[in-house]
Amino acid sequence: MNAYSPIGPVVGIVGAGQLARMSQPPAIALGIELRVLAGSSDESAARVIVDTRVGDYRSLDDLRAFAEGCHAITFDHEHVPGEHIRALIDDGHAVHPGADALVHAQDKAVMRERLTAIGAPCPAWARVSGPGEAAAFAAGHGWPVVLKAVTGGYDGRGVWVCDSEEAAAEAFAGAGGPLLAEALVPFERELAVLVARSPHGQGVSYPVVETVQRDGICVEVLAPAPGLDPEEAAEAQRVALRIADELGVTGMLAVEMFQTRQGLLVNELAMRPHNSGHWTIEGSRTSQFEQHLRAVLDLPLGTPAMTAPVVVMANLLGGDDPDLFKRYEHVMAHDPAVKVHFYGKQVRPGRKIGHVTAVGDDLDEVRARARHAAVYLMTGEYT
Amino acid sequence: MNAYSPIGPVVGIVGAGQLARMSQPPAIALGIELRVLAGSSDESAARVIVDTRVGDYRSLDDLRAFAEGCHAITFDHEHVPGEHIRALIDDGHAVHPGADALVHAQDKAVMRERLTAIGAPCPAWARVSGPGEAAAFAAGHGWPVVLKAVTGGYDGRGVWVCDSEEAAAEAFAGAGGPLLAEALVPFERELAVLVARSPHGQGVSYPVVETVQRDGICVEVLAPAPGLDPEEAAEAQRVALRIADELGVTGMLAVEMFQTRQGLLVNELAMRPHNSGHWTIEGSRTSQFEQHLRAVLDLPLGTPAMTAPVVVMANLLGGDDPDLFKRYEHVMAHDPAVKVHFYGKQVRPGRKIGHVTAVGDDLDEVRARARHAAVYLMTGEYT
Structure with missing residues (x-):
């Protein structure tokens, strides 16, 4: 390893949202x-970061200027074009995750192809280029069909649950491009597994958590997932570590899963610290943010x-009041x-503007505490 | 409370050392x-702090410019002159701790007078203006006598253990001013109690810890103090909370104590987060740094x-090698x-350049882990 005297290495993070913060x-x-x-x-x-450079992550010139002098480069989001990442690596930079891994978090169709190829459990899926193909998919798997933007969706955006060819046509009109069709999975709950993988290939899995969604946005994370069968938890961890390994992920990987009566199905991948891991700041001896830095x-x-x-962990979503600090008291x-x-x-x-975390011994009590704090901060009302 | 939209309050910290960091x-x-x-x-x-202002804490003009727009002002060190603090408060600023409290951490003679007045246990002490007075003190309490600079000492500097009037004369020659004489206490070990007190008067005490010193510098902190009698621990916490209350401390107060066969004696006070509380970052649900911000x-x-x-917690002291990062692996x-x-x-x-913290169930094991990491980081050698 190089000498970093008198300070440590410089890690460049493309993007300046709350994950970088x-x-x-x-x-x-x-x-x-x-x-x-x-x-x-x-x-x-x-x-909160002194060395902030203002620039455009879509500009290779900006990325090259930014990368100069960094010992490793990573991401706050998954929107940097793969060809730019390849160019930075060709310049000699250490970029984690690399383009060949990150594409699986950028392109849901590529992700489904690869997961299917390595035998990771997925819902039925198909690339569809119009409402007719969506209807053909539904003929095999039934309505409703979930249509997803292949790139760019998040927090419920870019997802349409369609119960007819007409609804699918509306989705295509809104999306303006090819979509991914997936069978709507009758799941019992949603789980997430966070794993880290280093360039050396060392892997670590956090406990499997339950994520509670509302309107496509995660509102609550319960760690560990309550009542999860230990065998199923171990299986979820094995699947996530295997995906990290097969895809060559470096850094954090979040694998969102559906728990169904037929077993686990992979829903989404994210290659960075993830909302489902914010609980680790207080709840784990190594937070996902420290882990990601160590990995990259x-x-x-x-x-x-x-x-x-x-x-x-309960997310804080913005409401009408711009000043939440007064509710700290x-x-x-x-x-x-x-x-x-x-x-x-x-x-x-x-908008996700913060979160609260409670720790303890009893799920009902800890959950009530997190909810009380989150609801009061968001609304000023008691629960 | 004022509205801080769209962000929270601004807390100004005078000084930019590791405590502010x-x-x-x-x-x-x-x-x-x-x-x-x-x-x-x-x-x-x-x-690591974007809003850094370069200036001189001894200049009232610099302090006034710095304070403008801060919702509260506090300190990384105890060297800001009391008259400047009073001027800032007169300007309408919230400064914590205030000058009347902080003087007890700035002037050891004022501290001893006040602690004696409120009945807090102290070693025998006296103000001494020359070696003759030191000898007179020794006539009553025996040699050796501990002479201390009334202001400005830290980490073993400004302290002389004298076994004769000649040694005392050397201390006075080195100090160049009046000194405080204290009886050398035959203590069993050193303890520290961290408490926080808010302007409202709310007080909180952390568990009593043992501090292990070498050459006047703290090298290790054990939390909680091993084998301490619960009654004596409670007494130490009562003494510290009482001092915070009587002195009107706002923010963190560290009370360093000697444990002796005759009971506890107060050694030093610090009114800020303190080395004896670095263990709270991972070891307590509220770190001393968060607590201090909440209090001020x-x-x-x-x-x-x-x-x-x-x-x-084990401190990292600088050695010959300027690059410690390579030892992280x-x-x-x-x-x-x-x-x-x-x-x-x-x-x-x-120089104190960092620290390591280990947590667990068994003191010997946890202490060995902290030591191994500290020694290896400092020297590159195994213990």
Whole structure:
């Protein structure tokens, strides 16, 4: 390893959202100097990282200038074009994850092809280029059919649940491009597995969690997934570690799954720290943000051991009130152990602006505490 | 409370050392914007806090410009003159701790007078203006006598253990001013109690810890203090909370104590996050840095509950090698649960440049892990 005297290595993060922001605490501890490529200087991470460069992640020139002097480069989001990543690697930069891995988080059709090829469990799926093909898919698998934008969707956007060819036609009109069709899975609940993999190939899996969604947005994460059969949990971890390995992921990989009566099915992949892992900041001895930094620098990975038997994370979604800080007083007085995270973002209705985490021994009690804090911070009302 | 939309309050920290640096992670979580007054832009905290102002903490003009727009002002060190603090408060600023409290951490003679007045247990002490008075003190309490600089000493500097009037004369020659004489206490070990107090008067005490010193520098902190009688622990916490209350401390107060056969004696006070509390970052549900921010903003205080039965912190002191990062690989591979903290400071022999923390169930095992990591990081050698 190179000498970094008098400071540690520089890790460049493309994008300056809350994931880059939450990477700064472990970077501060480890003496890693973060640099972010931000769209503007008031973005979430730009407020807390000194070495903020303003630029466009779609511009190879901007990326090249940004990468100069970084010991490793990684991402706050998955929107950097693969050809730019390849160009940076050709320039001699260490970029994690690389383009050949990241494409599976950028292109849902490529992801489905690859997962099917390696035998990872998926819902029935097909590429469809118009409503007629969607109807043909439905003829085999039944309506409703889930149509998804192949690229660019997130938090429920770019997803249409269609119960007829007419509905599919509307989805295609809205999407303006080819879509992925998937059978609507009658799942019992949604799970997520976070794993880390280093360039050396070391892999670590966090406990399987349950993610509770509302309107396509994650509102709550329960760690570990309550009542999950240990065999099924181990199977979920094996699937996630295998995907990380087969796809050559470096850094964090989040594998979102459906738990069904017929077993587990992979829903989505994300190759970066993920909302389903925010609980690890207080709930694990190594947070996903520290783990990601360790992985992209090819350092040995940290233990994913939990700090308490039960951890619940609840997202804070923006409402009408732009000032949530005034509600800290009640929340902190009510529960001196709840942990509040704000992302320094402008409050907009429905936007993820922070989260709260509670830890303890009893799921019902811990969940009630997290909910009380989240609801009060968002609305000023008691639950 | 004022509205801070779209962001949280601004807390100004005078000084940009590692204490300000370690305040940034909880500030990031809580959406509190930190500002630091640094002597230069490459100081420890200046590397990780965007709003760094370069200036002189001894200049009232610099302090006034710095304070403008801060919702609360606090300190990384105790060197800001009391009259400047009073001027800032007269300007309408919220400064925590205030001058009347902070003087007890700035002036050891004032501290001894006040502690004696409120009945807090102290070693025998006297103000002495020359070696003759030191000898007179020794006539009553015996040699050796501990002479201390009334102001400005730290980490063993400004302390002389004298066994004769000649040695005392040398101390006075070195000090160049009046000194405080204290009886050398035959203590069994050193303890520290960290408490927080908010302007509202809410108080919280962390568990009593044992601090292990070498050459006047803290090298290791064991939390909780092993084998301490619960009654004596409760007494130590009562003494510390009472001192915080009587002195009107706002923010963190560290009370360093001697444990002797005759009971506890107060050794030193510090009014800020303190080396004896670095273990709280991973070892408590509320770190001392988060607690200090909550206190100076007059928010309800967080729980001091521990995250594990045993926590050991070991300081990293600089050696000959300026690049410690290359040793991360071994330390992290050897122990995936140890936590490393680097302060981003130039390595100089004997300088505190970081610390490591280990948590677990068994003191011997946890202590061995912390030591192994610290010794390896400092020297590249196994223990």
